Amino acid sequence: MKAVVLHRHGGVDALRYQDFPEPLCSKDEVLVKVHACSVNRLDIWVRKGLAGREVRFPHILGCDISGYLASDVDDVDHPTNKMKKGSKVVVYPMVHCGACRFCRIGKENRCISSSASIIGGFSSWHGGYAEYVKVPARNIIPLESDISMEEAASINVAYLTVYSIMKHAMRLMQEINGYGIEHSSSISSSSSSSDVDHNNNLFMLVYGAGSGIGVASIQLAKAMGYRVIATVGNHDKVEKAYSLGCDLVIDRSKQDIVREVMRFTEHGVDLVIDHVGIWDTSIKCLKKGHGIVAVCGATASEHTSVEVRPFYNRLASMFGAYLGSKRELVEMLEFMQKHRIKPVIDSIFALEDAILAHTRMEMNQHFGKIVLKI
Ligand SMILES: NC(=O)c1ccc[n+]([C@@H]2O[C@H](COP(=O)([O-])OP(=O)(O)OC[C@H]3O[C@@H](n4cnc5c(N)ncnc54)[C@H](OP(=O)(O)O)[C@@H]3O)[C@@H](O)[C@H]2O)c1
Numbered sequence: 621m622k623a624v625v626l627h628r629h630g631g632v633d634a635l636r637y638q639d640f641p642e643p644l645c646s647k648d649e650v651l652v653k654v655h656a657c658s659v660n661r662l663d664i665w666v667r668k669g670l671a672g673r674e675v676r677f678p679h680i681l682g683c684d685i686s687g688y689l690a691s692d693v694d695d696v697d698h699p700t701n702k703m704k705k706g707s708k709v710v711v712y713p714m715v716h717c718g719a720c721r722f723c724r725i726g727k728e729n730r731c732i733s734s735s736a737s738i739i740g741g742f743s744s745w746h747g748g749y750a751e752y753v754k755v756p757a758r759n760i761i762p763l764e765s766d767i768s769m770e771e772a773a774s775i776n777v778a779y780l781t782v783y784s785i786m787k788h789a790m791r792l793m794q795e796i797n798g799y800g801i802e803h804s805s806s807i808s809s810s811s812s813s814s815d816v817d818h819n820n821n822l823f824m825l826v827y828g829a830g831s832g833i834g835v836a837s838i839q840l841a842k843a844m845g846y847r848v849i850a851t852v853g854n855h856d857k858v859e860k861a862y863s864l865g866c867d868l869v870i871d872r873s874k875q876d877i878v879r880e881v882m883r884f885t886e887h888g889v890d891l892v893i894d895h896v897g898i899w900d901t902s903i904k905c906l907k908k909g910h911g912i913v914a915v916c917g918a919t920a921s922e923h924t925s926v927e928v929r930p931f932y933n934r935l936a937s938m939f940g941a942y943l944g945s946k947r948e949l950v951e952m953l954e955f956m957q958k959h960r961i962k963p964v965i966d967s968i969f970a971l972e973d974a975i976l977a978h979t980r981m982e983m984n985q986h987f988g989k990i991v992l993k994i
């Protein structure tokens with residue numbers, strides 16, 4: 621098969637388009653004919669290498685996969701239980717043990733097994749920059765919604781992480797304030813218009829409107845009734861962010877984020893989705909009394925320094941987020957279908973042009989998901 625293979629860490633020239641042996645499945649594994657795989661910032665970290673994180677070379681990147689089953693399957697962990705060759709699927713990105721206390725209650729993203737990892741990430745599991753990928757059968761999710769296969773390859777990492785954050789944040793807000801969308805165990809089926817009206821009083825801030833996490837946050841938060849503030853790194857992205865539904869767009873190359881947030885909201889925001897790692901800014905943008913920072917990335921730096929007093933003076937909360945569960949992925953597909961949300965796609969590249977796709981992301985030129993079509 622054709623694949624983009626890493627033989628070492630490095631720059632974009634480390635991505636080599638070549639022939640590679642087709643994977644052989646053992647019991648409990650399934651072969652997927654990959655249709656599309658989107659690029660995530662994680663792919664860049666893995667290509668470049670991170671201290672203390674290992675991959676075994678040769679390695680194939682790609683954690684956000686849509687495709688077709690390459691053979692019949694009868695042990696997929698799903699109510700239908702049997703799936704036919706050719707069925708449309710997405711791949712749940714987290715390899716999980718299925719047996720630990722979190723896996724047993726359907727919180728696979730909290731799996732505590734030492735073998736837990738992200739397919740195509742810092743993992744022994746090869747990813748979707750290839751014509752075929754083998755994955756654990758329990759990671760197969762049937763694709764029943766009517767989104768395209770390119771769109772389906774755009775939601776399993778960034779959108780899932782944001783959806784899971786929104787649910788967790790709502791539960792926390794309810795606990796602290798007694799407000800937020802009720803029935804937070806299933807936003808998809810139960811969010812009524814009055815819930816959405818209630819959320820109209822809530823502000824959410826996300827950095828990088830055009831990032832994977834950014835577009836997902838804007839679309840999902842707007843559908844849940846939040847007023848959304850987003851930052852961009854240059855003027856060209858301002859209009860795109862407004863047309864996606866932002867109530868305020870801050871150009872971080874010219875404007876001070878905290879000052880603009882306070883000017884617009886008066887009291888600060890209820891929720892910050894910080895995938896960049898600028899905790900001090902995030903905390904200073906919070907409303908006093910109950911604000912939450914959800915941390916899910918460290919694009920700017922592995923380390924950050926924080927002025928401690930503003931955090932506790934605001935009675936702020938902070939939590940870490942890592943993907944979401946399989947149940948949340950299925951629920952999110954329903955939620956997006958119900959609210960007619962299509963993931964924002966910036967560009968589609970052929971697999972052999974993976975170098976161009978990585979370059980575009982590294983230069984922060986994209987607005988939305990970059991997809992490789994296999
Ligand atoms: N925890 C999880 O499960 C999970 C899931 C998905 C992603 N992530 C993490 O989330 C981050 C984003 O991933 P992604 O795939 O969405 O990346 P992405 O599309 O490449 O977006 C990154 C964007 O962040 C913005 N940015 C960079 N430095 C910034 C700074 N100092 N201040 C404000 N904005 C800045 C840039 O946009 P502008 O130049 O326009 O500002 C850049 O385009 C990564 O760190 C990734 O590892 C974590």
Ligand SMILES: [Zn+2]
Binds near residue numbers: 717720722731
């Ligand atoms: Zn587990």
